[in-house]
Every structure is written in structure tokens, then in C-alpha cells.
Amino acid sequence: SSPAVRGVALDCGQAQASVHGVPDWPGAAAAVCRALSDDNISLDTIVQSECTRQTPLGAARDLAFTLPRQALEQARQALAPLLQQWPGAELIPGGPIARVSAVGAGMPCTAGTAGRMFRALADAGINIAMIATSEIRISCVVAQEDGEAALRAVHHSFNLAG
Amino acid sequence: SSPAVRGVALDCGQAQASVHGVPDWPGAAAAVCRALSDDNISLDTIVQSECTRQTPLGAARDLAFTLPRQALEQARQALAPLLQQWPGAELIPGGPIARVSAVGAGMPCTAGTAGRMFRALADAGINIAMIATSEIRISCVVAQEDGEAALRAVHHSFNLAG
Numbered sequence: 001s002s003p004a005v006r007g008v009a010l011d012c013g014q015a016q017a018s019v020h021g022v023p024d025w026p027g028a029a030a031a032v033c034r035a036l037s038d039d040n041i042s043l044d045t046i047v048q049s050e051c052t053r054q055t056p057l058g059a060a061r062d063l064a065f066t067l068p069r070q071a072l073e074q075a076r077q078a079l080a081p082l083l084q085q086w087p088g089a090e091l092i093p094g095g096p097i098a099r100v101s102a103v104g105a106g107m108p109c110t111a112g113t114a115g116r117m118f119r120a121l122a123d124a125g126i127n128i129a130m131i132a133t134s135e136i137r138i139s140c141v142v143a144q145e146d147g148e149a150a151l152r153a154v155h156h157s158f159n160l161a162g
Numbered sequence: 163s164s165p166a167v168r169g170v171a172l173d174c175g176q177a178q179a180s181v182h183g184v185p186d187w188p189g190a191a192a193a194v195c196r197a198l199s200d201d202n203i204s205l206d207t208i209v210q211s212e213c214t215r216q217t218p219l220g221a222a223r224d225l226a227f228t229l230p231r232q233a234l235e236q237a238r239q240a241l242a243p244l245l246q247q248w249p250g251a252e253l254i255p256g257g258p259i260a261r262v263s264a265v266g267a268g269m270p271c272t273a274g275t276a277g278r279m280f281r282a283l284a285d286a287g288i289n290i291a292m293i294a295t296s297e298i299r300i301s302c303v304v305a306q307e308d309g310e311a312a313l314r315a316v317h318h319s320f321n322l323a324g
């Protein structure tokens with residue numbers, strides 16, 4: 001049977017940021033992405049969980065993403081006019097991060113494969129900040145200084161040359 | 163040039179749930195996934211944002227996921243022993259949801275493609291609950307009753323037959 005994970009990729013050139021206080025109504029996430037793409041800023045990973053905050057506008061969510069480190073200041077400026085329209089909204093920049101992704105042809109038992117990847121990182125003492133998965137890709141964001149160790153740990157866990 | 167999005171998929175058989183209060187130390191996410199996979203529960207989408215809560219154990223995060231609707235009660239039981247070890251941790255089940263995913267060969271300008279997908283949903287009046295993206299897949303979780311309309315809206319936005 002084909003291996004659950006056939007490759008692992010490491011990207012150390014990104015930073016993480018989050019917009020807190022995105023109003024939980026249709027169009028808000030679109031507006032954030034449009035403000036960035038209009039300024040030619042491409043996002044890599046976009047994650048929105050179900051956790052909500054209360055702002056003067058009502059229920060709001062955090063929209064977290066990763067992007068090229070050098071684009072972070074440009075992103076702040078591109079988002080400023082939009083965030084001014086949303087009381088309580090702000091861009092919270094995060095530090096430099098590393099994103100390690102396990103890619104598989106099909107990972108139908110994501111909990112098993114994801115658990116194995118998370119366990120590999122944990123055994124290397126690496127804390128996981130953001131997580132985004134699909135059937136064919138599990139991405140974990142870790143601190144930048146953990147990037148190389150994270151790649152080795154996941155390679156080793158899935159018996160891949162690395 | 164190849165289209166950014168070449169297919170859209172709809173999955174209406176899932177439910178969404180979130181573990182609140184996952185301690186933000188290495189091994190916690192792995193323990194959650196292992197408890198579920200040990201009980202043969204496969205997760206589909208796993209999302210962890212950077213938003214942290216404070217629990218008696220210190221900083222903690224929410225780990226949100228989607229899974230087959232019929233597995234939700236089994237997941238609660240599988241997680242119970244683990245969550246008992248973490249003061250302040252609990253499983254928050256969500257309602258039935260629909261997951262609509264746009265798949266592309268490569269979506270290097272994710273902000274543009276994601277923004278277009280989010281805009282399509284917004285124009286159909288559909289609120290987005292969870293988001294998880296990778297270079298080749300954008301997944302949005304919406305209310306179950308919005309599933310069919312979401313599929314049509316995204317198909318239409320990317321000029322795909324549907």
C-alpha cells in the first residue's frame with residue numbers, strides 16, 4: 001500500500017500574523033484577502049478556527065496566516081484602511097516561523113498520520129503553533145529556530161531519506 | 163496558463179468540533195490525535211490557530227477539526243480520559259457542517275484565489291466558519307444548510323461546470 005507520507009517540505013522564509021476581530025459576517029474574510037491581494041501580497045497558509053471574540057461589532061474571529069517575512073510590513077499598511085472600519089480589529093504580527101509540511105498521496109486516516117507527525121515534533125521538543133491540514137497535506141507552523149530539527153524529525157518518523 | 167482552481171468538492175457528512183484548552187506544550191496536539199486514532203476515528207480537517215487561552219495549566223490553544231457526523235459521540239468518549247488530565251480542557255461539539263474545497267494545481271497567489279472563493283461565498287450570503295488552506299487546496303467550513311449553495315457559488319466564480 002502506498003505510504004501515507006511521501007515527502008516533507010520546510011519553508012523558513014515566512015512570518016506568521018493574525019487579524020484579530022474579523023467580524024463574523026459574510027464578506028469579512030474576503031475583504032481581508034482582497035486588501036492583501038490588491039497589494040500583490042500572496043499568503044501561504046490561511047487558518048481560521050472557530051474561536052470567537054466579542055467586539056463592538058459583535059462576534060468576531062481571528063484570521064491567521066503566514067506570508068513571506070519581507071511582506072509583513074507591507075501587509076500591515078495594506079490592511080490598515082480596512083481594519084479602521086472594524087472597531088476592535090487589529091493585525092497581530094508574529095515572529096519568524098518555519099512551516100513544515102508532510103505531503104501524501106492520500107491520508108484518509110488523518111488523525112493517525114497527523115498524530116504521528118505531531119508526535120515526531122513533540123519527541124524533538126518542538127512546540128506546534130499553527131496547524132492546517134487537508135487529505136493530502138499536513139502543515140505545522142513552528143518557531144523558526146526549530147525548522148531544521150522539525151524537518152529531520154518528520155523525515156525520520158516517516159522513514160524518508162532526509 | 164493553467165487555471166488556479168480546477169475543481170470544487172462538497173462534503174456534507176461531517177460535523178465540526180473543537181478541543182478548548184489544549185496545553186501549549188509539545189505533545190498535546192499529538193495526544194489528542196492519538197486518542198482519536200486509537201479509537202479508529204479519522205479526522206478530516208484539523209485547524210489550530212494562534213489564539214491562546216489561559217487555563218490552570220498556563221497557555222492553551224483550541225484544536226478544531228471536522229469528522230464524520232456519526233463519530234462525534236465516539237470522539238467525545240475517546241477524548242474523555244485525556245481531557246480529564248488537563249484542567250480547563252473540554253470538547254466543544256459543533257453542529258453539522260458542510261465543507262467546500264477548491265482544488266488547484268498550484269495556487270501561488272493564495273490571497274487572490276482565496277479572496278475570490280471567500281467573496282463568492284459572501285455574495286451568496288454564506289458565512290465562513292473554519293478555513294484551512296494549502297498551496298493546492300482551500301477548504302471552507304460553512305453551515306450544513308449552506309453546502310449546496312456554497313458549491314454552486316464557488317463553481318460559478320471559477321467558471322467551472324457544476
Ligand SMILES: C[C@@H](O)[C@H](N)C(=O)O
Pocket residue numbers: 022023024025026027028029030048060061280284288289290291
Ligand atoms: C470571520 C469571517 O470568516 C466571516 N465569517 C466571513 O465569512 O467572511
Ligand SMILES: C[C@@H](O)[C@H](N)C(=O)O
Pocket residue numbers: 118122126127128129184185186187188189190191192210222223
Ligand atoms: C497546542 C498544541 O498544538 C501544542 N502546542 C503542541 O505542540 O502539541
